[in-house]
Amino acid sequence: MANRCLYNASFKKFLSSDKMEVLGILHDNFHGEALTTTNEAWKGEIELLQKVLVPWENEAGEIVFEYDIPRLGKRIDVVLLLRGIIFCLEFKVGQNDALQSDVEQVMDYALDLKNFHRFSHDRTIVPILIPTNHQRRSTVFFPSVYDDAVYNPLIVGAGQLQNLLISVLKYSGATKADAIENWIISPYTPTPTIIEAARTLFESHSVEDITRHEADEVSTDATINYLLQIIDKSKRNGQKSICFVTGVPGAGKTLVGLDVAIKQTYKEANNSKEDGAVYLSGNGPLVAVLTEALARDNYKKNASKGKRLSDSRREVSEFIQIIHRYRDNMLAKIKNPVENGVIEIDPEKAVRLESTGYGEVEHVAIFDEAQRSWTHKRISDYLKRGGTYGNKLKVPNFPFSEAEFLIWSLDQREDWAVIICLVGGGQEINTGEAGITAWIEALNNRFRHWQVFISNKLTEPEYAEGKVNELLKENNKVTFSDSLHLAVSLRSFRAERLSSFIHSLLSFNDDAKDLYNEVAAKGYPIVLTRDMDKAREWLRSKARGSQQTGVLVSKVAARFKPLAVNILPQGDENAVHWFLEDKTDIRSSNYLEDAATEIQVQGLELDFACVLWDADMRYNDGHWEYFKFNGKNKWNPVPNTANGQEEKKYMLNAYRVLLTRARQGIVICVPSGNNRLTPEGFPEDPTRLPEFYDGTYKYLKSLGIEEI
DSSP, X not given: OTTTOSEEEEHHHHHHSOHHHHHHHHHHHBSSOOOHHHHHHHHHHHHHHHHHTGGGTTSSOEEEEEEEETTTTEEXXXXXXXXXXXXXXXXXXXXXXXXXXXXXXXXXHHHHHHHHBGGGTTSXXXXXXXXXXXXXXXXXXXXXXXXXXXXOOEEBOXXXXXXXXXXXXXXXXXXXXXXXXXXXXOOBOOOHHHHHHHHHHTTTOHHHHHHTOOSOHHHHHHHHHXXXXXXXXXXXXXXXXXXXXXXXXXXXXXXXXXXXXXXXHHSSTTOOOTTXXXXXXXXXXXXXXXXXXXXXXXXXXXXXXXOOHHHHHHHHTTTEXXXXXXXXXXXXXXXXXXXXXXXXXXXXXXXXXXXXXXXXXXXEEEEETGGGOBOHHHHHHHHHHOOBTTBOOOOTTOOSOHHHHHHHHHHTOSSXXXXXXXXXXXXXXXXXXXXXXXXXXXXXXXXXXXXXXXXXXXXXXXXXXXXXXXHHTTOTTEEEEGGGEEOOOGGGHHHHHHHHHHHHHHHTOTTHHHHHHHHHHTXXXXXXXXXXXHHHHHHHHHOOTTOOEEEEOOTTOXXXXXXXXXXXXXXXHHHHHHHHOOTTSTTSGGGSOEEEOHHHHTTOOEEEEEEEOOTTEEXXXXXXXXXXXXXXXXEEEOOSSHHHHHHHHHHHHHHHHHTTOEEEXXXXXXXXXXXXBOTTSSBSOTTSOTHHHHHHHHHHHHTTOEEO
């Protein structure tokens, strides 16, 4: 089961294996190169456990190294299944003492198993922290404050681990063999207690507060109610349905997705997950920021009850998840390698549940930014190389696009299912993002039994290049509805007109100047400058109280160091700090030092933003020219090949995303460049010549944009 862990075996097999053989299997199943410290830690753990487990050599025990908790992206160092008890072992090699953060880490692993791992729900779970040089061991055993058969974390040095296991087995009365069948391939199924906790999380409408949506309540309510009706109809008729929801930036697509997930999951009083929904996104920064924001909000409300921040994060992660983990959990169930282009479930890798079949626990899956799902080429190349989250999950000859596989995953349910795709027009920003075409082709080619409910705006040019009608003309299960488009009311006039203006600006439409005047007349300022210091002054003068400002750049941007701007490093935790810390923390966007890219801000918004325009996309005589920096001394033009044309589309969409991130106003800074010469008469900085920027500045100014 290498796709669920890096190694598992019976105690007998593990103890009879050479330690280098076990280490080799760990390496073979690990994605990427293991660090020297990781390698040494594994060797130490293997040597220790091959001594510690000798007393139980002939029992039906099982050992698991680096176990992935389904769909949560958490990996436990070692799990021991012995006499019906689940021991979670977290090693801290070379440490003398236990740190509080380490104790909390191993406790969190135990609680994740209890709350989300079907075959751990009714088992005793014992978390053990092992600072290997620790000289003592815990001697007091008692359940945690959660009253759920999870022990308080135990602490032990390497030399006392065997004695500790003996003591726990004696204390718990575990004297007989009690194998836990299929534990390693357990389904992901949240317990009623975690569902109740998550329901409490949203009682005060935290979703609306966090997303700060601008859409008219009537508009979003109409869309939410329509989606809930489709879900209800699908359940009553035992059918599979897919819905495509469109909306301009700022119209509340993410809000609608979260709201449907909450209403659908928590509408019944019996805490059942049976009809529940999960909100999935491939946008790591968005999921990280939403999860952390909601968790912090819940933590503040419940701190007096002894709740930890990690408890709140766990409650949120019950239904806000990264799409790749959902996908990979389904991939772990298939026959591998795939033969004859047919994906099939492998009964030895998955557990069939009565109503779920081999599908996941939720009937409803909500895919945010569905246009960003991967093409067949991208996902097949990725799976051919192997893996996600540390495991080499290699699937050669993978036959589906990501959209097709996600529909297939919901199709595994034997009763009914609903997919809700939230679609942003013209917002594919990474190579290998398929757009909405891949979803429609999958429905036409393989899933003709699915009912299709589609926004009437999906036929417009920014979706599937305007070919939706043509693609769907032979499909007789299609229903168009204006309820699936998030129309923005006059109260949020800004979002719709701003989106139209940015579209016209980027497309050189004749109405761009008029649209700019409309947006400005409604009190939404868009200003232009060539001076980054002036841009910062403008942002600081506009923001009041807790209003948020930030600097935005395209991911291709390269030459901003001379302007004292740093590109925010990749990593979801950086986006969390950038968005959520306040003005007392230098990691906050408000310091206007770190600039976020379209990858980090898509789906999220600021109050006031500066879009810093680099030489990657330049205006020249009525068209855009595209360049990429070589990392040293030169901008190279993007070629006019098929791949180059695709890349240009993503670069244009990047600026579309950046220019629609601000709720209340934007300043566009097009640098002046460097016009100075060396004493020898050569450009001082040939990577920032004024002509790289002047055309763009003049074009924007020609639209009437006010200069500061």
